[in-house]
Amino acid sequence: MRILSLASEIAHAIQRHAKSDAVVSKDGTINYFQLKYLSICFQEFAQQQGLSSNDVIAYCGSNSRDRLAFFLGGLLGAYIPALLPISSGSPFLDTFLFSIDAKMLISEVTEASSIPQWTPTDAKRSSSGTMIVQDRSVSHISFTSGTLGHPRIIHVSADAVLEFCDWFCHYIPLSSNDRWAEPGNITSDLAITNTILRFFCGAAFIDVSTEDFPRLSSHFAENRVSIVRSTPRAAEILLASNRRRQLKTTALRLIGFGGDQLTSNTVFRMMNELSGDITFINTYGKAEIAGILSIYCWERGAKFAQYDGCVSVGQFVPGVEAESGVSFCDSSELVVQSRRNAILIKNLLSGEIIQTERKTKSAMATGDLVRKYDEFLYVVGRVDREVTRHGYQVNLDKLGTIVSELLKERSAAVLIKERLILLVEAPPDVDVKTILSSMMPYYLVPDKVIFEKQLPVNRSGKIDINQCKIIAESAI
Template sequence: MWLLDELEKRKNCEDIAIYHREVKLSFKDLWRKSESLAVWMESVLKTKRPVVIYGNKDVEILIAMVAALKTGRAYVPLDITFPLRRVKEIIKETEAEVIFNYTCEDIVDIVSINKNKLESIFIEKQGRNIDKLVSVKEDENCYILFTSGSTGKPKGVQITKKNIMNFVNWFSKICVLPSNKQIVLNQVSYSFDVSVIAIYIYLAMGKTLYSIDKLMMDNLKELFEYLKESNIAAWVSTPTFLEICSFDEKFDCQMLKELELIILAGEILSKRLVESIKDKFPNIKIINGYGPTEGTVLLSACEITQEMLNDIKCLPIGKILADGKYRILKDGKEVKEGECGELVVVSDSISNGYFNNKEQTEKAFFNDESGRRGYYTGDIVFEENGLLYYVTRKDTQIKLNGFRVELTDISNNLNKIDNVSNSTVIPVYKEGRVSYLVAFVMLKEQKNLSEMKQGIEIKKELRKLIPSYMVPRKVVIVEQFPMNTNGKVDKKKLEEEYLK
């Protein structure tokens, strides 16, 4: 099942493809407008470099994505939480010729297409069709997602048509909806790969994407009124977003009467959350998925059963995808069942590597003896009775609200702030997953301000450098860092002194 093929079958269909607030876009208009935009791209853009898309949940974003695929160009989705400085870094890195900009920010030194210009293109190129031969090929990139990098510079994960097809062919059999169930939640940011489930599986199946933007997520009253009218049958999100909704007593099967499937990914899933949801939705099916961006959304998944909830262990992350081969390694040797080690996966879902970053690609990826792509996930897991269980990260990378974050990325950017001499960032865990971040900061000179005011100043400066979801909730000013016997910052001592 390939997205463009399925959309072409519905090119005359008046059913709604995507819905955002009061704006509706039919499959017919999605096809027609993406054709016009693709024709414009081919006539104006001189190279096949990636196109950048900057926004949140506007329906025009989907049009730009489909148009890019039709012309054989990868798209790079950037969320509105990305600060302008990082957006410009990514534009420079990709050497993009155009940005589709659905924000209030001004982007200079590049062709910038806003909604008004887009409408002009639709009118100007109306009725013209793009040659299907130029659409994205199996080994070409469909999208590039920029994730947090340990050097402070974001890494661009390249995902090809082959990668997506492999994921879709596996996961579409797991997340099946009855033909009479039509509406799917489209909440996950397009810059986060879990959003691929809604676009490349459910949209391709002819389902309607019901979009929730960031403003709605910040206003539960508005969100619930919007959801109540939705008839959503499938819910796709991180555990954190579902948990926030579940705290409200109004969030139940009376509010979402059609809901029958919940897909959760991007973070550790707690038993308490599953039990809470099953109380509110007695007949619900819950799928827990696991996978790094480098593995195209998910590398393993399973339905959560009552037996799993009754088990003393944490919830499993499931079984590796159909074509996947995997090993669990400790010090280069395979471990026995029940023992912990790093998960290493070989699959057609594994990315070719990082965009313009040969050094990092060679560290994380490899080809096995048959030439298939493999990836060192950096995730510590164990296996029992054919199921994998997530334990922790091997390095400083964590998942926060579904987003992958390198703690050293935050530290490196903190250290760019004028009065900061050194810093370290510590995650605070609650029920097995990261609840928030705390930054410990050494200053070059003390100001005549309270610690709280200095912390506010530091966070204000940090927001200019990194996305808001990466900014620590709390800033603690310290005179010096305690060191361990290895000469490294003793993070355990910091936690004991300041966080207990």
């Protein structure tokens, strides 16, 4: 069995691959801006050390909250027991390592002499991803969110994140026996909280690339995936691949969604067409919050909360306080007051620190419109997607969701030069305007319908409204 200091081993791989995208500070703190480089570095390290998903890796350190070892185990799929802090000279250590048949013992970060320095200019070259900072004096985790083209860096208390992870892992529950798959881009906004969660509990990370999408259910079955963090689009792909191959994904026990406007139709189809005792969760959160804000959980076959064709995001998790902001008809902007809020929000392009004007420094206007119905929370859309049409207030996000539920096809609504344009994934021979005219009030009927084989999506797997606007502008 080998005993290694993980930081010094990984630092050499980082120097070879990362350049400005994954960097390490001069005090030995590791900062990861692009998770793909993290994966490359750990995989190379594992190959050099002859490690595989069948190995047991032990972790020993004086700081029980140092989760660096879990990154390695998560990416390898190796089992890492959650050890109590044990010093390397402990008389119990050898007995413990022998009892679990450990192939490797990883000590805490001890060497930093060969690690390159980190400068702010390096950080500005990255637009999205996750940076993990473990500073011995001021511990925080920094997230960057750049899916919508406005990259920001957000510093959040590491204690708050770890407290949330501990609560969430017990709520679900999650463990190191789980195998976690996440269709989509590993550096997307969707991965921000999920990455911390899965590495916190030591769950194995099962890679899912775009090449795996046509055979998604097979990929999950072959890799014994137990947890899937998904978007509605990825769920549709899973259903399509499952129908073609008729495979039983018996290991799958949890499917989680990230607060998108998840339609009831998608959930009904998943409950009917997927096998096994599956639990579903739908959550709502922001990159500026250390963890999710609300969560809704239901079992396969059970009745679930829905309103206007959408599934609820449930109720607020413990420790989250919120209030209603500016009202828009039957919905209002959600304003969060929580100790889990970001310390500050910084625009990476201008370096400007955005200060809140509210009395409570931790208050943050989310920009999301929500509605409460039967004590459950529903995300309606974005504040900046609220428009006036024929004297009525219309939320374009909500309209797109309603149309998607009516047509059983994905759609998006945009307003171009005062004209309501609907983009829909449907055959051109479908008379969408006539169908909608018979089912919706006149002010919701689009002026023009554009048929697309597939609507553009961003890195989080959500419909890319900016790209939809470009398509609509070119069509009128």
